[in-house]
Amino acid sequence: MSDVEKKIIQIPEITRVEGHAAVEIDIEDGNVKEVRLDVFEGTRFFERIVLGHKYDELAHITSRVCAICSTGHVLAAIFAVERIFSFTPTPIETKLRELMHLGMIIESHATHVCALALPDFLKTPDLASFAGQHKEKFLLWTHLRNLGAEIQTAVGGRPFHPVNLHVSGLSKIPSTASLEGVKADLKRSLDEAISLAELVLSFAPPVERLTEPYFLALIPHDDKYGYFGETIQSSEGWQRSCQEYKEYLDEQVVTYSHAKRSLVKGKPVMVGSMARLALFGNRLTREALNVYQATPLFKGDSNSIWNNAAQAIEIIQAIERAIEIIDEVETLKNERTPEKKPLGIVAGRATGAVECPRGTLYHYYEIDENGVICAADMITPSAQNTARIELDIKEVVSQSTEKEMLGPHLETLVRAYDPCNTCATHMVAINWK
Amino acid sequence: METNPRPCIAVEGLTGCAGELLVILENLDKLLPFVRVASFPFAQSQNDDGPVDIAFVEGSVSQPHDLEKLKRIRAKARWLVAVGNCAVWGCVQGGACAKCKVTDMLEAVYGQHSEIQALESRPLDAYVNVDVKLSGCPIDKTQFLSVTASLLKDHLPYITHKPVCLECKLNENPCVLIEKNLPCLGPVTAAGCGALCPSLGAACYGCWGPSQAPQMDAMATILSEKGYEALEIMNRLKTFGAPEHLFERMNV
Ligand code: SF4
Ligand code: SF4
Numbered sequence: 001m002s003d004v005e006k007k008i009i010q011i012p013e014i015t016r017v018e019g020h021a022a023v024e025i026d027i028e029d030g031n032v033k034e035v036r037l038d039v040f041e042g043t044r045f046f047e048r049i050v051l052g053h054k055y056d057e058l059a060h061i062t063s064r065v066c067a068i069c070s071t072g073h074v075l076a077a078i079f080a081v082e083r084i085f086s087f088t089p090t091p092i093e094t095k096l097r098e099l100m101h102l103g104m105i106i107e108s109h110a111t112h113v114c115a116l117a118l119p120d121f122l123k124t125p126d127l128a129s130f131a132g133q134h135k136e137k138f139l140l141w142t143h144l145r146n147l148g149a150e151i152q153t154a155v156g157g158r159p160f161h162p163v164n165l166h167v168s169g170l171s172k173i174p175s176t177a178s179l180e181g182v183k184a185d186l187k188r189s190l191d192e193a194i195s196l197a198e199l200v201l202s203f204a205p206p207v208e209r210l211t212e213p214y215f216l217a218l219i220p221h222d223d224k225y226g227y228f229g230e231t232i233q234s235s236e237g238w239q240r241s242c243q244e245y246k247e248y249l250d251e252q253v254v255t256y257s258h259a260k261r262s263l264v265k266g267k268p269v270m271v272g273s274m275a276r277l278a279l280f281g282n283r284l285t286r287e288a289l290n291v292y293q294a295t296p297l298f299k300g301d302s303n304s305i306w307n308n309a310a311q312a313i314e315i316i317q318a319i320e321r322a323i324e325i326i327d328e329v330e331t332l333k334n335e336r337t338p339e340k341k342p343l344g345i346v347a348g349r350a351t352g353a354v355e356c357p358r359g360t361l362y363h364y365y366e367i368d369e370n371g372v373i374c375a376a377d378m379i380t381p382s383a384q385n386t387a388r389i390e391l392d393i394k395e396v397v398s399q400s401t402e403k404e405m406l407g408p409h410l411e412t413l414v415r416a417y418d419p420c421n422t423c424a425t426h427m428v429a430i431n432w433k
Numbered sequence: 434m435e436t437n438p439r440p441c442i443a444v445e446g447l448t449g450c451a452g453e454l455l456v457i458l459e460n461l462d463k464l465l466p467f468v469r470v471a472s473f474p475f476a477q478s479q480n481d482d483g484p485v486d487i488a489f490v491e492g493s494v495s496q497p498h499d500l501e502k503l504k505r506i507r508a509k510a511r512w513l514v515a516v517g518n519c520a521v522w523g524c525v526q527g528g529a530c531a532k533c534k535v536t537d538m539l540e541a542v543y544g545q546h547s548e549i550q551a552l553e554s555r556p557l558d559a560y561v562n563v564d565v566k567l568s569g570c571p572i573d574k575t576q577f578l579s580v581t582a583s584l585l586k587d588h589l590p591y592i593t594h595k596p597v598c599l600e601c602k603l604n605e606n607p608c609v610l611i612e613k614n615l616p617c618l619g620p621v622t623a624a625g626c627g628a629l630c631p632s633l634g635a636a637c638y639g640c641w642g643p644s645q646a647p648q649m650d651a652m653a654t655i656l657s658e659k660g661y662e663a664l665e666i667m668n669r670l671k672t673f674g675a676p677e678h679l680f681e682r683m684n685v
Contacts, residue, residue: 049525053668060638061672064525067452067571115458115476125479127461127470142462149459159459160452161570161640163630171635411478 023410025397032397035390037414047376055081055345055371056167062363063161065378068111070160071104071152072356073378076363079228079352081167084367087343092332093169099325100155100165101227101354102318107148107159108357109273109311109318113200114141117308120412121203140196144315147189151322154178168343176330183326186319190287193319197291197312205305206409210395213302213388214267215275218242218355225276225283225317227355233279234264242353245362249379261386262379268387271359272417273310274302285320288313304392305416311357345371356381358417385417440486440585443472445506447499448526448554449492451475452571453517457489460574467585487512487584493519493527495554507561512584515557516577518570522642522674526554556674565590570640570673573625594623594645597637601628609636614659616669621647639673647675650683 026033050061058077063070075097082088089097115130118137124130131138149159154174156162164170215235220226232240232248240248249262263269274297277284281292292298292313297306349366359381366375393410442464444457454475461470468487472480488510494500507513518524557563567580576592583590597619601608606628610617615636619628623641630637649670656666670680 045526052664053672054665057638057669057672060640061525064450064452064570067450067455070450070452111455111458119478126477127473128465130477131462131465138462142459145459157629157633158571160455163635164633166635171630172633 023393023414025393027397032394035394035397037386037390037393047378050365050373050376053373055365055367055373058365058373059162059165059167062378065380067160068108069104069356069358069361071100071156071162071165072354072361073363074162074165075101075228076352076354076361076378077365078165078167079354080350080363080365081352081367083350083352084348084365085167085344085346087168087341089169090337090340092173092329092337095325095329095332096155096170096174097165098226098228099322099329100152100162102322102325103148103151103155104160105148105227105318105357106315106322107145107152109315110141110144110148110196112357113196113308113311113315114138114144117412117415118200120408120415137199140192143189143192144196147185147319150185151182154182169340173333176333179326179329183323186323186326190316190319193312193316194287194291197309197316200309200312201291201295205303207303207305207396207413208399209303209392210399211391213270213274213304214264215278216264216269216271216360216384217275217279218353218360220280220283223283224321225280225285225288226321229353229355232353232360235275235278242360242362243351245351245353245364245379249384251379251383260383262384263387268391269384270304270388271381271384272307272357273314274304274307275359276355277310277313278302284313285317285324287320288317291316304388305413307416345369349375358382359384382417389414389417439467439469441471441484442468442581443485443488443506443510444470444475445472445488445490445502446475447490447492447503447520447557448495449517449519449524451491453489453491453520456571456574456577457516460578463578464581482509484509485511487514487581489514489516490520490557491517493523493554493556494552494560495526496552500552500560503557503561512564513557513561514565514567514580514584515563516567516569516572518568518640518642518673520557521566521568522676523554523556524570524674525672527556527674565592567592568623568642569625573627576625593625596620596644596647597622597624597626597628597631597641600624600626601631604628604632606631609634610655610659616656616659616661616666618652618669620644620655621649621652621670621675638669639675642673643675643679647679649675649679653683 024036046065050058053061058081059074062073062077065073114137119130122134124133152159152162155164157164164172216232218229219231219233221229230242232242248264251260251262253260277292277297284292295309297310347367347369351362351364353360353362361381362379364377365373368374392413396410396413444454446454458476470477471483471485474480488506490506490513494503515521565580567576580590601619609615609631617631617636618639619631619637621644622637622639623644625641653666657663
């Protein structure tokens with residue numbers, strides 16, 4: 001028998017996150033030995049499911065990885081396939097895809113910030129008390145998420161699992177009347193989004209972060225703040241094409257969890273709103289930039305719990321940018337549209353990447369000459385963030401003197417990452433040549 | 434005198450995409466005046482395991498943990514409502530299990546000696562008695578609210594399983610199968626979405642699951658007349674979890 005004192009802190013199920021996860025922390029003689037984020041959501045083997053299907057079915061299947069970021073999965077798959085076919089959609093379709101994506105950003109961020117993260121700070125353990133005691137905040141959420149849903153319904157046909165986004169473009173261009181309706185609602189919502197950001201910024205994080213994060217995000221393909229691009233920027237200064245993601249991201253299987261995790265040269269990374277703001281915050285739209293410049297984030301405080309605020313700032317940006325896009329689409333409608341090129345099916349392989357609400361999402365496909373999928377790989381934002389979540393927990397527990405009391409704060413910390421465990425557990429390994 | 438306690442509901446997820454949880458969360462403001470949310474781990478941290486009047490369950494049974502959870506939910510619920518294609522049919526992960534063995538998939542992902550357990554992905558009624566099956570991917574919010582309203586009044590709701598074509602005709606859409614040769618699965622897919630895809634000029638891909646008595650053989654015949662190959666037709670028809678026995682009469 002040793003007289004070393006061993007303890008385990010367990011959080012058996014983290015509520016208010018997507019999918020199912022638990023945290024286990026081993027403490028030996030007051031030192032944190034190990035932290036395990038156990039994602040026990042069932043596995044769905046998406047990389048296997050798509051095999052044998054035609055390229056045009058990818059949108060239908062991959063959206064089902066995750067409801068809340070289904071638009072992101074659909075677009076990543078479409079971008080990969082269109083790259084293989086060397087196809088470019090019309091400018092109007094490209095704009096509408098971006099508008100659709102912003103709808104997802106608004107809906108996802110609003111749901112996470114208001115309905116999943118805010119109750120920690122308002123101390124409302126159940127929905128009835130949240131809706132009853134904080135009616136205006138509850139309504140803030142309903143309005144903003146309705147706005148995101150309205151955009152995605154106007155462009156994609158429904159609030160998630162879109163049916164109007166395809167390889168080669170859209171099956172129907174939304175009418176001017178529906179886009180003008182969306183625009184009016186966007187304008188009405190801007191003030192609400194700003195007040196949400198101010199509210200979230202008023203809650204100081206209950207725990208500190210000790211080491212600086214290693215951020216990764218896609219460089220937006222124009223000079224604006226955005227979610228589509230080809231090249232990854234890191235906070236260490238390097239840039240790499242997303243086609244080479246296998247060379248900078250190492251994927252590992254861990255025995256205790258259904259989710260895999262990705263590291264960069266052995267180091268945990270952080271992707272998502274905070275990474276995007278840290279790397280490209282100077283490109284924000286007017287009001288979003290105003291709010292951002294007054295935050296601790298702007299001054300370099302990288303506490304993960306500020307991710308809630310970073311998401312709220314991105315809602316403001318998404319609203320401002322969506323208004324611009326609708327105007328650009330309407331202008332394009334009045335111009336002569338270039339003839340749509342036919343889709344030429346060829347064999348090939350490529351990666352498509354997008355910035356999802358929670359960070360960079362990669363989809364890789366190999367397609368044969370009949371347009372059938374013969375290999376697939378997906379790297380989700382949650383898989384990239386997991387190691388950093390574990391490191392954060394380890395740091396917080398290590399510095400604390402009242403370790404047993406930490407449970408609720410740790411949950412707040414994990415939730416701030418907005419981990420999507422339904423997303424993280426779809427993996428199938430493939431052998432790379 | 435004590436007033437009658439409000440009916441209790443539970444909203445639980447097994448293995449799925451959380452789509453139904455989102456639809457329910459987003460429409461909860463309409464239910465909150467009438468029910469008490471006893472358990473909804475996706476949306477609140479204080480949950481109790483006591484008996485409930487209605488349990489809504491999303492996702493399919495894909496691991497032993499799901500099965501234990503489902504049995505617990507069944508035991509505490511008066512009405513068990515399977516919500517979404519995953520819970521009713523098994524969705525895309527169910528469709529894949531029809532094509533390849535789950536043990537192979539597991540080995541391919543986590544290696545031979547993994548501690549991770551998986552079951553062949555199955556809908557809820559493979560294991561427990563299900564009172565109401567509300568399909569959709571995701572479910573339609575109007576259908577969800579009307580099913581809930583019926584159950585709160587002690588009525589088993591009526592849910593139509595007529596094909597998507599019916600709603601498509603009511604919308605007066607041109608038929609994309611006949612006129613554009615798109616692989617529209619509307620004839621064999623249950624209605625409920627309002628013929629969403631064909632109304633946008635795209636083919637229905639079957640996300641609501643099979644309609645009542647789907648004529649899979651006739652569907653396959655027309656698709657092969659349109660130039661689709663047998664393997665592709667079967668792949669498309671089986672994507673969203675249509676069970677094997679519906680294909681017995683076919684010889685593709
Ligand atoms: S478009 Fe599809 S759903 Fe509509 S009538 Fe034709 S086959 Fe049926
Ligand atoms: S038309 Fe078919 S694929 Fe489209 S939403 Fe309806 S059931 Fe789903």
